[in-house]
Amino acid sequence: MLMSSVDETMTTSNDSDGLNLDDRLRDAGLRPTRQRLSLAHLLFSKGNRHVSAEALHEEAVVAGIPVSLATVYNTLHQFNEAGLLRAVAVESSKTYFDTNTSDHHHFFIENENRIVDVPASHITVADLPEAPEGMEIARVDVIVRLRQKD
Amino acid sequence: MLMSSVDETMTTSNDSDGLNLDDRLRDAGLRPTRQRLSLAHLLFSKGNRHVSAEALHEEAVVAGIPVSLATVYNTLHQFNEAGLLRAVAVESSKTYFDTNTSDHHHFFIENENRIVDVPASHITVADLPEAPEGMEIARVDVIVRLRQKD
């Protein structure tokens, strides 16, 4: 009854909520393909992360997962649309994707180009102005820019 | 003693503070060249603006000011360094430059890709977390993302 194979690429339990990756993708209307499952695994099995497409691709390559950069981009955007991820805009150039989709804000370490979550408990935005006629507030992003002291 | 010429491109009074554009550039350590003066004029003589390099270049061209896109980029960055302008990051792709350098935050109208100032009187960010060891807060940016209602 030997039932192990090398590329069993997780079809069983996993991470956060009760769903396994396979189902999370299905629920998002995305076919659970090899590369999507692998990328999802890289993204969601290590706590909150803030990755760029380039970085994730590199990680995949190192992990021996055959996937093209174009597919990484596609996948990240699909995950973003599906709400599995959240794109964070800090500075024009690279886009970062945050695996933490809950309500929270960010530190941006200027010289390192690195994003870190600010504990949700912190930061209170008060006194928000009302949105102009016919518009509504989609989201409020706070970015605390940090620089090396001295 | 005829002393008027067509391209007298402002050397006299101007805008905001007491300084004319010529002096504002000089004070910033920038030579008041034709194109820098012209661009400064476009930028600072119409109240607060949020422009992209491309847009400003187009404006200049329309106004009959001979200037290359590269120079517009250079100029915007120099103005930014000099504190005459403030670069605003809303979404990775285009960079916007805000002529309002005072402490304030922004609305970002998602479908129009447009930035609008939030009156400084509004928005209070409280409960800010302390910066990690050896770091200090350079700035806190709040972006209120607006979308069309319904």
Place this chain on the structure above:
DNA sequence: ATTTGTGCAAATCGTTTGCATCTGA
């Protein structure tokens, strides 16, 4: 059998750079 995803390379977009030529002090 269909539909959807993937890889590759070429295309695009915003932005930067190298370098010869001009211009302001």
Place this chain on the structure above:
DNA sequence: TCAGATGCAAACGATTTGCACAAAT
């Protein structure tokens, strides 16, 4: 004069796209 600016075109980095091939339902 001559450091500093400008224009152009080529170079660039991040991202997207077109299309033939492969995999999922």
